[in-house]
Amino acid sequence: IGTGYTYQELRELRERLGENLVPAEGSRLPRYILPGTRLEQDDKPDVWVRDPMRSVVLQVKCYELPECRWDKFRAKFTARFPRCTKIRYDKPPSQSMSWDELYDLVMNSRLNRSRLGDAISAHLNGEEIERRHRRRGKRKQPAAVDVLHRATDVSDVHVESSLFQLNGAPMQFCVLSVEDDTIKAQLETEIKRHGGTFTQNPTEETNYILAGPKTLRVRSQMKTGLYDVVHHSWLTDCVREGRLLPLEHRHVLFAKPETNAELERRMDDYGDHYTQACTVASLKEVFSRIPSRKRQKKDLGVPSRLRDLLEDAEAETLQTRFSMFHRCKVYVDIYTKAGNPGTLIKHSPLVISASQILMHGGQVYDEIKPGITHVVVDDTKYNHLSGRRAHGELSFRSRALQALRDLRHLESNVTPKLVTPKWVEESINLKSLQDEEKFAPTWWRGDQ
Numbered sequence: 001i002g003t004g005y006t007y008q009e010l011r012e013l014r015e016r017l018g019e020n021l022v023p024a025e026g027s028r029l030p031r032y033i034l035p036g037t038r039l040e041q042d043d044k045p046d047v048w049v050r051d052p053m054r055s056v057v058l059q060v061k062c063y064e065l066p067e068c069r070w071d072k073f074r075a076k077f078t079a080r081f082p083r084c085t086k087i088r089y090d091k092p093p094s095q096s097m098s099w100d101e102l103y104d105l106v107m108n109s110r111l112n113r114s115r116l117g118d119a120i121s122a123h124l125n126g127e128e129i130e131r132r133h134r135r136r137g138k139r140k141q142p143a144a145v146d147v148l149h150r151a152t153d154v155s156d157v158h159v160e161s162s163l164f165q166l167n168g169a170p171m172q173f174c175v176l177s178v179e180d181d182t183i184k185a186q187l188e189t190e191i192k193r194h195g196g197t198f199t200q201n202p203t204e205e206t207n208y209i210l211a212g213p214k215t216l217r218v219r220s221q222m223k224t225g226l227y228d229v230v231h232h233s234w235l236t237d238c239v240r241e242g243r244l245l246p247l248e249h250r251h252v253l254f255a256k257p258e259t260n261a262e263l264e265r266r267m268d269d270y271g272d273h274y275t276q277a278c279t280v281a282s283l284k285e286v287f288s289r290i291p292s293r294k295r296q297k298k299d300l301g302v303p304s305r306l307r308d309l310l311e312d313a314e315a316e317t318l319q320t321r322f323s324m325f326h327r328c329k330v331y332v333d334i335y336t337k338a339g340n341p342g343t344l345i346k347h348s349p350l351v352i353s354a355s356q357i358l359m360h361g362g363q364v365y366d367e368i369k370p371g372i373t374h375v376v377v378d379d380t381k382y383n384h385l386s387g388r389r390a391h392g393e394l395s396f397r398s399r400a401l402q403a404l405r406d407l408r409h410l411e412s413n414v415t416p417k418l419v420t421p422k423w424v425e426e427s428i429n430l431k432s433l434q435d436e437e438k439f440a441p442t443w444w445r446g447d448q
Contacts, residue, residue, distance in 0.1 A: 001060060004084030013056060013087060020054050021047040057096045059086040065106055077106070095223055104216040151200055152188040163244060164196030166207075171195075174202045177215045178232060187232055190239050202227055210235060211253055222254040229254040248273075250285065324433060325362030330374045331416075332357070332364055341366050350378060353421040356428060372416045379420045379441040 005013070014021070023046070030048050049055045062079035097105075164171045173191050175198060178184045187210060188198045202209055202221060210232040211218045221227055234251040238244055247255075249263065249271035267273045270289040278286070332354040336343040345351075353376055354364045368375060423439035 001058065001079075001082045001084050003082075005087075009087060016056060016089075017049070020050045022050050024048050053093050055093055057088040057091045057093055058084050059088050061085045101216050101219065151198070152185045154189055154192040157189055157192045159193065159195050161194045161242075163194035163238065163242070164191060170197045171207045172203070172205045173198045173208055173210055173235070174200070174206050174227075175210045175232065176202075176217050176221065176229075177211045177213050179212050183212075183232070187235060190235065194239065214253065218253070225256065227254075228252070228256055228259050249289075322359065323361040324427060324431065325357050325360045328357065328362040328373050328433075329371055330354075330357050330362055330364050330376060331366070331368050331372050333375070333377045335366060348378075350376060350421060353424045356424055360428060368416070374423075374436070375416050375418050376421060376424065377418065377441055 024044060025046075030050075060079065060082050062082040064080050065077045066080055067076060068078045162168075164173075173187075173196060175184050175187050178187070191198045199206065206227060209218070209221055209227045209229045211229050212232055214222075218229060222229055228247070230247060230251045231253060234245065234247065237251075246266065247259065247263065249267070252259070252263070255263065266275075270286050272278070272286045332350050334345050334348045334350045334354060335341070336345060357364055357376075365372060417436040418441055419436050419439045420441055423434055423436060426439070427434050
């Protein structure tokens with residue numbers, strides 16, 4: 001971009017860049033130039049910018065963004081007659097327009113929209129552009145404001161309530177992006193019907209920006225940090241409930257610092273209110289935002305031994321009677337076939353033991369596998385088998401012995417303990433884990 005500056009501005013620009021400029025003659029292409037880019041002689045600059053993130057942002061205006069050859073510019077389009085309108089020393093490079101934002105701008109523009117859309121789609125799909133002949137004689141359409149940027153005519157809408165009024169003053173909304181124009185018209189009609197006002201561009205009086213998709217306009221307003229951007233479903237929820245609902249995490253697309261502080265004061269990180277009563281639907285929604293325990297451990301990136309020590313320290317600090325089994329991973333013999341939850345013995349007395357373990361912080365599994373710390377069996381049920389074959393199958397005693405022997409050969413530092421339901425019952429009654437050896441099945445003690 002060689003026009004739009006004064007000599008004084010160019011001199012100041014070069015002084016600011018300083019050592020961040022590298023002579024282009026004889027140097028390699030910078031790493032931010034895509035591999036395979038072929039620069040013609042007229043395209044080669046005098047200097048390269050060494051680090052783009054330490055460069056300067058330019059505000060550029062051009063006549064249009066026409067398509068170009070794939071091997072000339074990888075973006076597949078370029079600026080025609082560009083000129084610098086302003087050097088933005090007030091903005092860091094991180095706030096400049098990205099390629100995705102430029103793509104949205106081109107696709108949403110009426111200027112040469114069809115050709116640019118084909119060009120960019122072909123670029124993304126790695127296809128060649130089909131050349132078209134320009135149609136002549138087509139009548140030029142008069143310029144018009146896009147329907148999504150046009151204010152809804154609400155002259156016939158009467159104010160029915162003061163729902164969207166604060167201290168007697170109407171709240172102002174700005175509907176920036178919705179899925180279609182009918183939703184925008186409905187929202188602005190409801191705003192007028194319930195005592196509010198709306199504008200097409202946010203001002204100092206704007207209370208909330210209503211949005212759906214995060215378009216370029218929405219993202220630009222988020223970058224300013226001046227407005228709360230909420231999903232338009234919040235407004236329809238307010239109309240349905242007949243009251244101004246407090247903002248929740250599920251509504252907020254972007255919040256100002258003071259709004260964030262208010263949200264943290266009223267609810268936790270998952271959107272659960274500290275004081276507001278919940279419903280079954282809202283509770284399910286909160287649970288859906290909570291990552292699973294397995295995912296949480298994986299994301300921490302903490303070694304397993306250190307994680308266990310941290311869990312022990314936490315359990316000791318928050319020790320209650322309902323956390324005594326927090327380190328126990330238990331297989332309870334309540335299946336006719338281990339590893340198949342469909343074979344659950346519903347009326348087995350061990351079902352109560354499994355429920356007690358879960359209630360007091362333990363984990364219950366449906367098969368014996370590495371990591372299991374305890375196996376709970378009914379002593380009286382298998383005592384008479386004594387290693388014999390029953391109905392052509394190995395007894396549980398023999399199968400348990402074989403499974404536990406196999407576990408000892410695996411890379412596991414945990415040897416499962418075989419106990420009876422009495423161990424679970426006594427641990428709960430005495431409020432501490434009891435010695436497993438005292439509660440081992442009678443037929444197991446002789447085989448160790």
